Amino acid sequence: MTAPFAPPALPGYEHLYSGKVRDLYAPLDEAGAQRTDRLLLVASDRISAYDHVLDPPIPDKGAVLTQLSLWWFDQLADLAPHHVVSTDVPEAVAGRAVLVERLDMLPVECVARGYLTGGGLAEYRAKGEVSGVPLPAGLVDGSRLEEPVFTPSTKAPMGEHDEPISYDGVVAEIGPALAEQVRDLTVRILLRGNEIAAERGILLADTKVEFGLRGLDLAKGEDAGEAIRSRGASCEVVLADEVLTPDSSRFWPAEEWEPGRPQPSFDKQFVRDWLTSPESGWSKDSGVAPPSLPAEVVQATRARYVEAYERLTGTPFA
Numbered sequence: 001m002t003a004p005f006a007p008p009a010l011p012g013y014e015h016l017y018s019g020k021v022r023d024l025y026a027p028l029d030e031a032g033a034q035r036t037d038r039l040l041l042v043a044s045d046r047i048s049a050y051d052h053v054l055d056p057p058i059p060d061k062g063a064v065l066t067q068l069s070l071w072w073f074d075q076l077a078d079l080a081p082h083h084v085v086s087t088d089v090p091e092a093v094a095g096r097a098v099l100v101e102r103l104d105m106l107p108v109e110c111v112a113r114g115y116l117t118g119g120g121l122a123e124y125r126a127k128g129e130v131s132g133v134p135l136p137a138g139l140v141d142g143s144r145l146e147e148p149v150f151t152p153s154t155k156a157p158m159g160e161h162d163e164p165i166s167y168d169g170v171v172a173e174i175g176p177a178l179a180e181q182v183r184d185l186t187v188r189i190l191l192r193g194n195e196i197a198a199e200r201g202i203l204l205a206d207t208k209v210e211f212g213l214r215g216l217d218l219a220k221g222e223d224a225g226e227a228i229r230s231r232g233a234s235c236e237v238v239l240a241d242e243v244l245t246p247d248s249s250r251f252w253p254a255e256e257w258e259p260g261r262p263q264p265s266f267d268k269q270f271v272r273d274w275l276t277s278p279e280s281g282w283s284k285d286s287g288v289a290p291p292s293l294p295a296e297v298v299q300a301t302r303a304r305y306v307e308a309y310e311r312l313t314g315t316p317f318a
């Protein structure tokens with residue numbers, strides 16, 4: 001992906017990969033070779049909407065979401081060990097990068113939904129179920145589910161959309177023990193997240209987490225999938241990537257929740273409203289890149305990220 005905003009070169013690190021809004025680096029050892037036990041996860045200020053990376057970046061978005069994720073890892077430490085090693089990172093990415101333990105990642109996007117919307121709602125409307133789980137009749141956009149439903153998907157190749165898979169598909173991919181463990185953990189993480197967030201006026205409609213294995217000890221050239229299926233059940237499951245951020249989860253302002261229509265996004269509504277207003281001169285089905293966001297939309301969006309962080313953590317964003 002030729003990112004419009006090139007990720008910074010970081011001395012002592014090699015850039016490995018860039019997603020829409022995040023960049024991945026490998027620390028180098030004294031000989032200049034990639035360390036194989038660590039990664040540097042960098043959150044940029046880029047914001048994505050309607051499958052486009054928008055312009056300009058949102059100042060401090062990367063730092064706010066990194067600090068929020070670190071706070072959640074700490075809140076969830078009794079549920080699952082995590083991959084964070086250090087926040088001692090290069091000055092160029094201070095506050096918005098994390099040094100993490102390199103894990104053997106499970107090839108599953110672990111999604112749990114506490115409220116029905118988006119792709120889950122579409123599947124429900126078509127089939128009366130989501131990811132093979134039957135749901136009661138009469139649910140509408142934004143309906144709260146009795147308990148969160150695990151709706152996993154495969155990790156699509158770069159730039160493509162993840163494909164929903166059934167729970168049995170997850171079992172086939174990673175084995176029954178790990179499948180049950182990640183389903184249970186994903187649901188518990190969303191429940192705990194909502195216990196904490198609801199008190200602060202935020203609903204987490206759904207979330208996507210990723211897990212990696214500690215202790216798989218892949219041999220050179222060994223097939224990871226095979227190793228996971230055969231030895232994964234005796235490894236430690238570690239919560240990786242980012243957790244319960246507005247980029248990995250749908251954040252809704254609790255006081256505006258009203259089932260039966262699309263819910264406003266806590267953080268992205270100003271962007272969506274402007275992009276879909278006549279003022280932008282853009283149409284989301286046009287397939288062309290959206291115009292640059294006006295300064296007031298950028299500032300209002302920055303303020304919503306800071307507000308989410310301060311409400312949830314109870315700490316002023318520095």
Ligand SMILES: Nc1ncnc(-c2cnn(Cc3cccc(F)c3)c2)c1Cl
Nearest residue numbers: 017018019022023024083101102103241
């Ligand atoms: N602890 C880990 N061990 C091994 N791999 C990963 C890993 C690989 N990819 N991703 C997603 C991603 C995170 C940031 C920036 C990107 F561009 C992509 C996460 C992790 Cl977090």
